[in-house]
Amino acid sequence: MNILLMGLPGAGKGTQSEMIANDYQLIHIATGDIFREAIKNETELGLLAKSYTDAGNLVPDDVTNSLVKERLAQEDVKQAGFMLDGYPRTINQAEALDKNLKDLNESLDAVIYIDVEKEILKDRLSGRFICRECGATYHKLYKPPQVENKCDVCGAHDFYQREDDKPEKVSHRIELQMDSIRPILDYYQEAGILHQVNGEESIEFVYRNIQSILGDPFNE
Numbered sequence: 001m002n003i004l005l006m007g008l009p010g011a012g013k014g015t016q017s018e019m020i021a022n023d024y025q026l027i028h029i030a031t032g033d034i035f036r037e038a039i040k041n042e043t044e045l046g047l048l049a050k051s052y053t054d055a056g057n058l059v060p061d062d063v064t065n066s067l068v069k070e071r072l073a074q075e076d077v078k079q080a081g082f083m084l085d086g087y088p089r090t091i092n093q094a095e096a097l098d099k100n101l102k103d104l105n106e107s108l109d110a111v112i113y114i115d116v117e118k119e120i121l122k123d124r125l126s127g128r129f130i131c132r133e134c135g136a137t138y139h140k141l142y143k144p145p146q147v148e149n150k151c152d153v154c155g156a157h158d159f160y161q162r163e164d165d166k167p168e169k170v171s172h173r174i175e176l177q178m179d180s181i182r183p184i185l186d187y188y189q190e191a192g193i194l195h196q197v198n199g200e201e202s203i204e205f206v207y208r209n210i211q212s213i214l215g216d217p218f219n220e
């Protein structure tokens, strides 16, 4: 199964994709994570991406497209199927993805759009924090670690706030992506594979709705 998880910054893509990847055994490909990892390791890609991600702007399409193209062609992805998170974010990327999938003899089974309004997104992003060790995502009110200051997943005690989640950067990012996401949703609507879920519900409720779209993971 190959799926896309779409949504504005803070919609819950990362949170939901952890559960989906686990239950459906799909390879999780998050372009934002790939850029952050490259920036941390100061690779060529990282140096190129940094100024864009720091400012909350999109990394240029040619860079992002070739990165995803390479990853999709790898054997593990072809075997297990993929869940793309945060890609495509422009029509150019959606068209490049179509072409790359065609070349690989693959197709998309479902596009899931997690719909959340802007004020709620701002509230979520401003309270988001992340485990420095394993990347697990938390929220100070809506998803605190079970034991205070200890990561549920790996047990580490070191957390950080993303540079682009600082309040002065958040609005710009949301507004920019609001404009670019609409035509992509229309594109997949026309292709007949778009599903929308109400992302303003609880994390568990949203996940149940996604499961009802994808089918029972334990019943294949």
Ligand code: ADP
Residues within 6 Å of the ligand: 007, 008, 009, 010, 014, 031, 032, 033, 035, 052, 053, 054, 056, 057, 058, 059, 060, 064, 085, 086, 087, 088, 089, 090, 093, 164, 173
């Ligand atoms: P969020 O979790 O807030 O939705 P991401 O982690 O997906 O954000 O992305 C963080 C940053 O990485 C974006 O602001 C952008 O600079 C860059 N980025 C991620 N995905 C893409 C993409 N498909 N095209 C261009 N830039 C991207």
Ligand code: ADP
Residues within 6 Å of the ligand: 007, 008, 009, 010, 011, 012, 013, 014, 015, 016, 124, 125, 127, 128, 129, 137, 138, 139, 140, 142, 143, 199, 200, 201, 202, 203, 204, 206
């Ligand atoms: P995205 O990857 O789309 O940017 P995240 O999954 O990182 O979004 O979620 C953004 C923030 O909102 C995180 O702090 C997360 O813990 C929190 N969050 C995610 N889903 C929900 C939800 N349904 N209700 C409340 N908070 C949520």
Ligand code: ZN
Residues within 6 Å of the ligand: 131, 132, 133, 134, 135, 136, 151, 152, 153, 154, 155, 156
């Ligand atoms: Zn952790």
